[in-house]
Amino acid sequence: MGAVSLVDVSKQFDLHVGAEVHRIQALKRINLSVSDGEIMVLIGPSGCGKTTALRIAMGLERASRGKVIVGGREVEGCDFDRGLVFQHAELLPWLTALQNVMFGLEMKGMRGAELRDTALRYLDLVGLKDSANRRPHQLSGGMKQRVGIARALAIDPKVLMMDEPFGALDAQTRESLQGELLDVQQRTGKTILFVTHDLDEAVLLADRVVVMRKGEIQEIITCDLPRPRGDLAAIRGSAEFAAMRYRIWKALHGAQATTH
Amino acid sequence: MSETRVEMVDQIMTLPDEQNEADKPARRAPMPSWVITTASVIIFLLLWEFLGKDVNPMFGSYPSAIAVAGWDLARSGQLGSALLESLQPFVIGYLIAVLIGIPLGLVVGRFRVLEAALGIFVTGGYAMPLVALVPLLVPWLGLGFAVKVAVIFLMSVFPIAINTWLGVKVVPKSLIEVGRAFVASDSVILRRIILPATLPYIMAGLRLALGRAVVAMVIAEFFTAISGLGGIIINAANSFDTATMFVPIVLLMVMATALNSLVGYIERKVAPWQTEISARD
Numbered sequence: 001m002g003a004v005s006l007v008d009v010s011k012q013f014d015l016h017v018g019a020e021v022h023r024i025q026a027l028k029r030i031n032l033s034v035s036d037g038e039i040m041v042l043i044g045p046s047g048c049g050k051t052t053a054l055r056i057a058m059g060l061e062r063a064s065r066g067k068v069i070v071g072g073r074e075v076e077g078c079d080f081d082r083g084l085v086f087q088h089a090e091l092l093p094w095l096t097a098l099q100n101v102m103f104g105l106e107m108k109g110m111r112g113a114e115l116r117d118t119a120l121r122y123l124d125l126v127g128l129k130d131s132a133n134r135r136p137h138q139l140s141g142g143m144k145q146r147v148g149i150a151r152a153l154a155i156d157p158k159v160l161m162m163d164e165p166f167g168a169l170d171a172q173t174r175e176s177l178q179g180e181l182l183d184v185q186q187r188t189g190k191t192i193l194f195v196t197h198d199l200d201e202a203v204l205l206a207d208r209v210v211v212m213r214k215g216e217i218q219e220i221i222t223c224d225l226p227r228p229r230g231d232l233a234a235i236r237g238s239a240e241f242a243a244m245r246y247r248i249w250k251a252l253h254g255a256q257a258t259t260h
Numbered sequence: 261m262s263e264t265r266v267e268m269v270d271q272i273m274t275l276p277d278e279q280n281e282a283d284k285p286a287r288r289a290p291m292p293s294w295v296i297t298t299a300s301v302i303i304f305l306l307l308w309e310f311l312g313k314d315v316n317p318m319f320g321s322y323p324s325a326i327a328v329a330g331w332d333l334a335r336s337g338q339l340g341s342a343l344l345e346s347l348q349p350f351v352i353g354y355l356i357a358v359l360i361g362i363p364l365g366l367v368v369g370r371f372r373v374l375e376a377a378l379g380i381f382v383t384g385g386y387a388m389p390l391v392a393l394v395p396l397l398v399p400w401l402g403l404g405f406a407v408k409v410a411v412i413f414l415m416s417v418f419p420i421a422i423n424t425w426l427g428v429k430v431v432p433k434s435l436i437e438v439g440r441a442f443v444a445s446d447s448v449i450l451r452r453i454i455l456p457a458t459l460p461y462i463m464a465g466l467r468l469a470l471g472r473a474v475v476a477m478v479i480a481e482f483f484t485a486i487s488g489l490g491g492i493i494i495n496a497a498n499s500f501d502t503a504t505m506f507v508p509i510v511l512l513m514v515m516a517t518a519l520n521s522l523v524g525y526i527e528r529k530v531a532p533w534q535t536e537i538s539a540r541d
Binding site for chain 1: 434437441459531536
């Protein structure tokens with residue numbers, strides 16, 4: 001049994017368009033299991049259900065049927081065993097970077113000097129110790145997302161859930177954050193469930209890539225580029241990278257081609 | 261590894277604003293807002309002065325006559341004691357409205373059942389023709405201090421509650437999900453996420469309520485025991501002393517404007533991020 005599993009998970013909801021009601025089948029009997037210490041990437045076109053799958057695993061949405069298992073027990077709702085990194089960081093704008101990281105820790109019941117020290121340690125982990133007292137609007141997009149990562153890591157979850165966390169960033173910032181994420185994962189050994197629509201990102205980060213399409217799993221591809229992946233530039237230029245990228249591209253493309 | 265990271269952070273840390281300031285060509289300093297406002301008020305007073313002088317003094321007045329009447333009222337001590345008399349129920353009624361209106365708006369906006377049960381009273385209460393109801397309050401609360409506080413409270417609590425309620429409704433779902441993702445209880449989400457996110461709306465409500473509280477104060481002084489600034493207005497009107505009648509009116513408008521600035525000042529103190537985020541020109 002992995003760190004997080006979705007067992008036979010389906011999700012449907014009603015979309016009201018004027019007087020009509022469309023029943024949307026967002027997920028159809030999804031089964032996936034993220035192993036301990038693994039980075040699993042969900043990829044697919046918009047509307048394929050990858051974010052819904054992550055939100056159900058996180059506990060922000062309920063499955064219409066099926067169950068979510070974390071650390072061997074069935075869960076409902078959010079808990080400290082899972083930490084979420086939001087698509088647009090979603091820092092609380094009235095709190096400083098440090099206070100944002102402290103927020104999750106406070107919710108977990110931490111108080112006093114330990115609270116501040118722990119938050120600072122995680123800010124340091126993402127390279128933002130010097131910006132601890134800035135408010136979110138005084139941070140760049142990349143810095144905000146680092147605080148978001150620190151906030152999620154600080155509560156020491158079993159699994160880190162990341163919902164297209166680098167999608168809104170410019171290419172250079174995205175690349176450096178990808179490198180840092182791999183670095184942090186190497187050091188902390190965290191299990192990560194990562195949603196993206198970026199093919200390169202999937203290949204660079206993933207141990208396994210789940211290609212999704214119309215609420216179903218199209219294919220699960222093991223991405224066996226060597227770890228640790230310290231030199232991302234070299235990996236990007238490697239033949240293995242190109243081959244893996246092409247393989248996933250075909251899986252994605254095949255998904256689209258069959259619709260014609 | 262760590263060295264390259266520090267370098268990269270340094271680059272990102274240069275805020276876009278700082279860069280822009282340096283790149284921009286020098287331009288003429290824009291005229292400060294207070295200068296524009298002062299000029300606007302002076303022009304208004306001058307126009308009023310020249311146009312108002314031709315009007316029969318029973319039906320209108322003009323700034324210099326009002327200033328003279330104001331000086332007389334102030335020197336006799338009447339104005340000061342009337343102001344003090346008016347301010348006491350005003351401050352207490354308004355504060356009670358703040359203390360009840362904000363929590364009321366928060367829970368009505370947050371909890372569906374309370375919204376369904378109480379929302380209709382808040383919306384209805386906002387449109388309540390209080391002037392007509394003041395005579396009904398008198399048998400219950402008398403003609404004195406209590407009824408004035410009640411009238412001021414009833415006029416100002418609803419705009420505060422409605423604005424707070426609306427503010428809660430537009431808090432981004434994602435911010436509430438931050439609370440849920442970190443296992444915050446409903447009351448923690450309300451206090452630590454919804455309340456600060458709603459502050460700009462609450463402040464707008466406080467400003468609207470300020471104007472209504474001033475009106476309520478005068479209404480109360482008209483319809484209960486005649487007293488305070490409202491009392492001066494009604495007594496002067498009854499003796500056709502229009503210039504004197506204008507003194508408390510102008511004073512109230514000045515007071516409301518000053519209090520409005522005070523709320524703005526408090527807003528910048530309690531929600532400094534808001535002014536920094538919001539659009540500047």
